[in-house]
Amino acid sequence: MSPFEPAVLRLALGGLRLPLDHSPDWLLRLAAERLGVEPARVRRWEILRRSLDARGRRKPCWEYRIGLELAAGQGEGAPAGTQPWPPAPPLPVPLRRRVHSRPLVVGAGPAGLFAALRLCAHGVPPLVLERGDPVEQRVRKVAAYWRRGDLDAESNVQFGEGGAGAFSDGKLTYRGKDPRRGWLLDQLMALGAPPETRFDARAHLGTDRLRRLLVGLRRNLLAAGCTIRFRTRVEELVLEEGRVTGVRVGGAPVLGTPVFLAPGHSAREFIAALVGQGATATAKGFALGVRVELPQAAVARQQFGSWAGDPSLPAAEFAVRARAGEGRDVYSFCMCPGGVVIPAGSEADGLVLNGMSGAARSGASANAALVVGTEPEDWGGEPLGGYALQRHWEREARRLGGPRGVPGQRVADFLAGRPSRDLPASRCPWPPVPAPLDRCLPPFAGAALREALPKLIRQLPPLADGLLLGVETRTSSPVRLLRGADFQSVSTPGLYPLGEGAGYAGGIVSSALDGIAAADSWVASLDPEEEGT
Secondary structure, eight states, X not given: OOTTSOEEEXXXXXXXXXXXXXXXXXXXXXXXXXXXXXXXXXXXEEXXXXXXXXXXXXXXXXXXXXXXXXXXOTTOOXXXXXXXXXXXXXXXXXXXXXXSXXXXXXXXXXXXXXXXXXXXXXXXXXXXEOSSOOHHHHHHHHHHHXXXXXXXTTSSSSSSTTXXXXXXXXXXXXXXXOTTHHHHHHHHHHTTOOGGGGTBTTOBOOHHHHHHHHHHHHHHHHHTTOEEESSOOEEEEEEETTEEEEEEEXXXXXXXXXXXXXXXXXXXXXXXXXHHTTOOEEEOOOEEEEEEEEEHHHHHHHHHGGGXXXXXXXXXXXXXXXXXXXXOEEEXXXXXXXXXXXXXXXXXXOOOEEEEOOTTOOOSEEEEEEEEEOOGGXXXXXXXXXXXXXXXXXXXXXXXXXXXXXXXXXXXXXXXXXXXXXXXXXXXXXXXXXXXXXGGSOHHHHHHHHHHHHHHHHHSGGGGGOEEEEEEOOSSOSEEEXXXXXXXXXXXXXXXXXXXXXXXXXXXXXXXXXXXXXXXXXXXXXXXXXXXX
């Protein structure tokens, strides 16, 4: 900048409200009025965050937080009511030297894919190994499972390109402050994510849009020099003197280091194999329960009142939470507006449910998990004991539902401890079968849910007429593979456990950022004297 140019203040300003039908272009005028400056002094501005304010009896509106670059007068400080708007972090820089060994990425969910993409940005394209199919073939496999119960144990709702998030609402919620989030969002936008992805407080992609983005992401990875092998199930690590030198596939070694491990929260046999090889793990609490299905219109009336039905409003969402006896939290999770409940099993003898929405969220039903928190003490504290707990209740749910059914019970009947004589229609691909849900829940979970439901209904009255479907067990991993501040396993050098399956994230954005941060950490650790020329 020339010394004759005015200084620039980078400011963040929040609390700017606009009616739903007003263009964001009005924000510049509102911000200038708030700051008491002429709009011409604003050199650049952008939306940092947008959230829906539907509180009270007033008409819902959008509330914005924006960033501005303001030409400052000599000695002028930041105006009152503003905060600094930090600059974007520097972009990844390609390594100048060739490394000896090609990195391996195990798993093509968000953590694995974005670890791979970040490695490519550093000039070190990895080999990606994924047990399931590319997303196009995977969608066909899942459709066959829903239609006929034909489960492909290697490629299903849990396994395959995109991970479990490929069959979800595609939420991009993130409450952390990792500055790499901007780079992640830039990649999504370049792949075709809508503009509001960058700033919506409740941004989502929807399962349909997310699958299209995955195809584009794969093309970008391949163009950057990455190799991706699908239908490649990693069985265990290859170790030399305790250090990872690769992985074993079909009994044969695939050499490469480091190994960025992003297997997803359902890779039970693989995680057990790693623990058997000496990877240090600890048990971790998770949540389990049921899903509730109710009319989307009822949720909209509850949340928006007389403005429900306004086409400028987004699909209504809800979040409820209560404390039950023994101090257990009971709360809604993975709420899917206008979505469907889906069978999401990865083992033939078990049933687990999830929720899924399209980008438009235009379905007639809403659904969410209602789950109860667990702690390792609930299964004796063994590192792998949470898997056994999940499996047991998934098998009970499959037994109650039959070959292609889902155990269901009306909320009122569950509270009264009586079976439902009939069940309302459901959009779930497998029809609900009347069954007492206590029989597919741990006793502590059934009791906590029954105690908390009246409190949840007071927060959201339409829940009283909801349909409960069982069972939801895979909210997060019950195992954590211990790692240090450098993201490397504390017991197995060269292994970088990542994402939900390793116990370090929960959702698309946090998992992707975990992969990105791990790639950066490894690149930063490289000693130039040990690199090739």
